[in-house]
Amino acid sequence: MTPLDYEFLRKLLKERSGLDLSSDKQYLVESRLLPVARRTGLAGITELVQKMKSGAEALTSEVVEAMTTNETFFFRDKIPFDHLRDAILPALIQSRANRRSLRIWSAASSTGQEPYSIAMCLREYGPALSGWRIEIVATDLSQEVLEKSKAGLYSQFEVQRGLPIQLLVKYFTQLGEVWQLSADIRGMVQHRQLNLLQDFSHLGKFDVIFCRNVLIYFDQETKGAIFERLAKVLEPDGTLILGAAESVVGITDTFRPSQERRGLYQLNPARGARPVGAAMPLGLKVVAAR
Template identity: 75%
Template sequence: MTPADYEYLRKLLKERSGLDLSADKQYLVESRLVPLARKSGLPGIPELVAKMKSGAEPLIAEVVEAMTTNETFFFRDKVPFDHLKDAVLPALVQARAARRSLRIWCAAASTGQEPYSIAMVCKEFAAELSGWRIEIVATDISLGVLEKARAGIFSQFEVQRGLPIQLLVRHFRQVGELWQLNADIRAMVQHRQLNLLQDFSHFGTFDVIFCRNVLIYFDQDTKLGVFNRLARAIEPDGTLALGAAESIVGITEAFKPWPDRRGLYRPNLARDARAALKLVAAAG
């Protein structure tokens, strides 16, 4: 792979997916794209890049998908799901008592373990949420992982990563050497394709947003853009959950940390109030 080919791929991946590759990640690109080139009947990456430059859009989509990291597992990092069960959902049960509905969005949901973990937590509130409308939306840029997520079928290795045995017994059935989620849990989650770099205002607003372990791959400006769009997609008293290695610090004032709840954030209404006062003063 020539330096020019690598720069072309770096720029394309950042524009299409937000992935910000450093200058020393050629080995990663080669390990993921050489197999794709061969599958496409091409000798190597130079020929792959040449075909991409000719406007082969399906191939470009395959390249972006091949470079997307889909590492995930059930109840990953555990703490955000404990917060969801112990603090977030109990508060929302009271705050939404008149509306009797909840909307939860799991962004960059990969093969489904995270949104299904959220669904299993919500299932524990079956009595409190009886008669409520619970909507869990799972999105990802990759159609391939969304297809796997919809099926809800996981290997023995996948169900052993983070999933408590009691939940495996309660919510799954064994199919040969695989495990399939029961239909009631699968029915709680809607799967849709979405690129976080694009406008998602058509999704409406959510009470809870999980956007975990994806922003670490973006540069500061891209993160800021995503945070600003998330701020418009969350209810004023909603909750944003980020990954263990992610933070709003030094990036945005659109959110503020939830006290004593690591990884959770709330809309910063004080910032919005200051912005409104400035607009009034300017119009004054």
């Protein structure tokens, strides 16, 4: 791969997906795109770039998907799901008691482990959510990973990563060498293709947004713009959940971090009035009736 090839790919990936590759990531590009080149009968990255320049849109989309598909696993990092169970849901059950509905968004949902972990967490919550209307929206740039997510089929290796054995037994059925998630849990999740660089106001308002381990690939300006758009689709008393290596500090004042629960963020009151009856601050521990 020549320096000019790499610069072309860097520019294209930033425009199409927001991925901001540093100058020393040629090895990553080669490792992910050489298999794409070989599948299409091309000798290497240079030929791949030449074909993309000629207007091969399907190939360009395949390249973007190959570069933006990231690793994921069930209940990744665990702590955000503990926060969901111990603090976020109890507070929302109180503040949403009249409407009895919740909307949760898993942005950059990849092959489905995150939205399905959320769904299992809600299902395990018990009678407190009985009769509630629950919507979990899973979005990703890649249609390929969304199709895998919809199928709910996972290898032995995938179900062994982060998934408690009791949930595997309860919600999965073994089909030969793979495991399929129950139709009940799969039915809790709606899948939509979405590019975070574009407007997503059509998704509506959410009580909780999981946007983890994706913004780290964007530059500061892009992150700031995405945070502003996230704020517009988050309920005034809602919660944004970022990855362990991500933060709003130094990027935006639209959100403020929870002082006691790492990775949780709420809209900054200074940027807008908090409504009457809003959920209590997530720094306070609430015990829900089970």
